[in-house]
Amino acid sequence: MDKITDVTEIISINDPGEIGREEHTWADRLIVVSSNFYAWIFPILMVAIVAQVFLRAAGHNQAWLDDLQWWLYGAAVLVAIAYAVTTDAHVRVDIFYANYSPERKARINCFSLVWCFLPFIILCWDVTVHYAIASVEAQEGSDSPNGLHNLWLLKVFMNLAFVFIGISIWAAYYRNLRKLTEPKLWKQLFWAFPSTMFLVNLAVFYALWWFYYLTTSGDEGFNFRRIVREPIFESTIPITFVLTLVLIGLAWLVGRSRREI
Secondary structure, eight states: OHHHHHHHHHHHHHOGGGTTGGGOOHHHHHHHHHHHHHTTHHHHHHHHHHHHHHHHHTTOOOHHHHHHHHHHHHHHHHHHHHHHHHHTOSOOOOTTGGGSOHHHHHHHHHHIIIIIIHHHHHHHHHHHHHHHHHHHHHTOOOSSTTSOOOTHHHHHHHHHHHHHHHHHHHHHHHHHHHTTSOOOHHHHHHHTHHHHHHHHHHHHHHHHHHHHHHHHTTSTTOOHHHHTTSGGGGGHHHHHHHHHHHHHHHHHHHHHHHHHO
């Protein structure tokens, strides 16, 4: 037993992505493999930092190297969040959690992942998608003439990274839910109700927004900001709640029909 423990500790230090691999889904493996690739950013970042220190000391400061450091660091940290979720390598300041039963740990993880963390990540995606679009439209670049231009690339990556993190959260939630019950789709959606409702709400909002945009953008005096002032937008929450229940119900019916077949 001690030898097995020692081997597990060695693996967890050198490659945490291999711990519990037998429980991983394809999404978990996608996160681990992608994160291992992006981990190479850190040695490149170190080279960029050291190079800039020497160049600056020699009087040859390179603004593009400063920008590159932020680009690399931002990309690496965002991907690392997903990796930490998948490998359960994030910091837990909880003196009680370690002594809980596996079932109780799974319940806590499910609640934390889809009632607290995933709604926040969905919100981050919603905010940064407009941030990225505005940057692309403006072809945003560096504040320095010698910096890295095409800053919009980093902002688009940031928005996509939140999708990547969201996938890691749902995959981890699925694995934890599987320890408590058979993780059928309707159960996944039901026990993740805040996250499910948040996603449905985004779908409803953007569907309505694009409908009004496509049907009124040609009108004289058209204003983007006036779209969200339409009366229908005041009813998005009740509509979202009903549609979320309908979605869960449809998932339950589909699962039941498959079982009967």
